[in-house]
Amino acid sequence: MFRDLGRAIPVEMADVSGESVIDTRGLSKDYGSGRGLFGLDLQVARGEVFGFLGPNGAGKSTTMRLLLDLIRPTSGAARVLELDTRRDSVEIRRRVGFLPGDLALYPKLTGRAVLDYLARLRGGVNLRVRDSLIDRFEADLDRPVRQLSTGNRQKLGLIQAFMHEPELLILDEPIAGLDPLVQRSFHALLGEVSAQGRTVFLSSHTLSEVERVTDRLAILREGRLVVVDSLENLRKVAVQRLEIEFAEPVAGDEFRKIPVVKEVRANGRILTIGFEGSADAVVKAAAGHEVRAIRPREDDLEDIFLRYYGEVAE
């Protein structure tokens, strides 16, 4: 978690009423047949690590491509670093680090040649910063890109995105293909970046990755924003769970009849009961049996995510 990494800006300071590094108003890109992005209103504050969640095809990459002027909106507008994404796109790209999803690099070039080219193309890259990133990620620079694993290619993508110390990082599925050790390095790097007051806007469909690093997150589904909130607030509205260990196996049906109970899972003498609101009725029903232990189970982000999806689907 970021708190473990000494991050300087706590969740509470991520106030969207302050300067918005990303500000979209009715941003839409209609590809037809219901595909695309529709009416996105989103503000990301300076210093935030903002998670952009959704399944494949939800519109995450489309949003990022619109912010960088790789594609143009059907309607609406966006500002990045208080600049217009259409008129000031070159200046925006100078101050932004971007990692595209499905990163592709010149297959015949070595990692070193790719990074050299991208550094020259960008200009103003501090080679010491680049070299420290190379050391941190232990990137393989001497083999042609086509011989590199997905993870090693992704390392090159991360290095080029961070090497000019951008004010804003737009990272599309940044952890794809990275092994756990490299993921840890990446998370530490995000912590340092955030502590410096720089902003990170990252997408993922792997929920546990976002849960570990973000201050706030948005959930996108079929091109539309479902929710934007802090992880803390999302947890408050999530289904709560109690894991109750009984002396003898207990039938779950007894608990399913309780109005606030949403789900019951049985595993031998242990029942995991998901409910909304007060736990009173659940605890009273459990008291009718010999209870060995009651353990609260914190929802993970996946539960929150699926819950919002369920609501929209309904």
Place this chain on the structure above:
Amino acid sequence: MSWPTTRITLRLRLPGTLWTAVGLVAVLAVVGALFPAVGHTIGKLNVPTSVANLLGGADYGTITGWFRSEIAVIYGPLVIAALAITGATAVTAGEEEDRILALVVAHPIRRSRLVAAKAAAIALIVLIVACAVWIGLIVGVAAGGGGISLAHITALAVQLAMFGLAAGSLALAIGACTGNRSLANGLAGGIVILGWLVNSFAPLVGTIDWLKYLTLFYYYADHDPLSRGVDVLGIAVLGVVALALTSVALAGFERRDLRA
């Protein structure tokens, strides 16, 4: 212009180009060496007019006609056009379809400057191939016993370079405006080959003779640079076409969505 982009494009395409150049010099040397043995015999054949036109309508019995028919009219322009078209397509639509451009275009550079840098690299590739033809012709003509002046050999190489630039800019425009590799290769290649056929056959049918003026081939070869030297008008037309199509490529790539 983005010099890093020009340099990296050259770095990626130069090895193949240099091998092609070496091959071209070798082929031209061999073609020249064959002339003393077979040129006079072939020159006595009665070839139908349509076939003769396809081969440039030249007299095989002279070394100028031999090289015009063997190299200047078919082999040279098709090789240089193929290299220019595939190269221009690869660095625009090809890189876009391979998703490489998604990262490159996200850098702080105008798209038009990026395309201009790639166009410059492809132009240099074309010039290298034209130089190889020039060297090969010098070697080949010497091997064939001489008979074509250095000025006329240079004229052919210059016309060929301009033809390659025009053909490459056609592919550049299609590739940059559509991002479709197959379309850029197919359409540009088709237009060049159709131009060769039209330029060869249209003069045989009086009513459509004017169609030849619409082909790149006419401005490249109709003047017969090996016999008559540089065709300033032809070079000017090919140059204007190349510049116009490159401008279309720059504007087209600037204005459209990058393909996913």
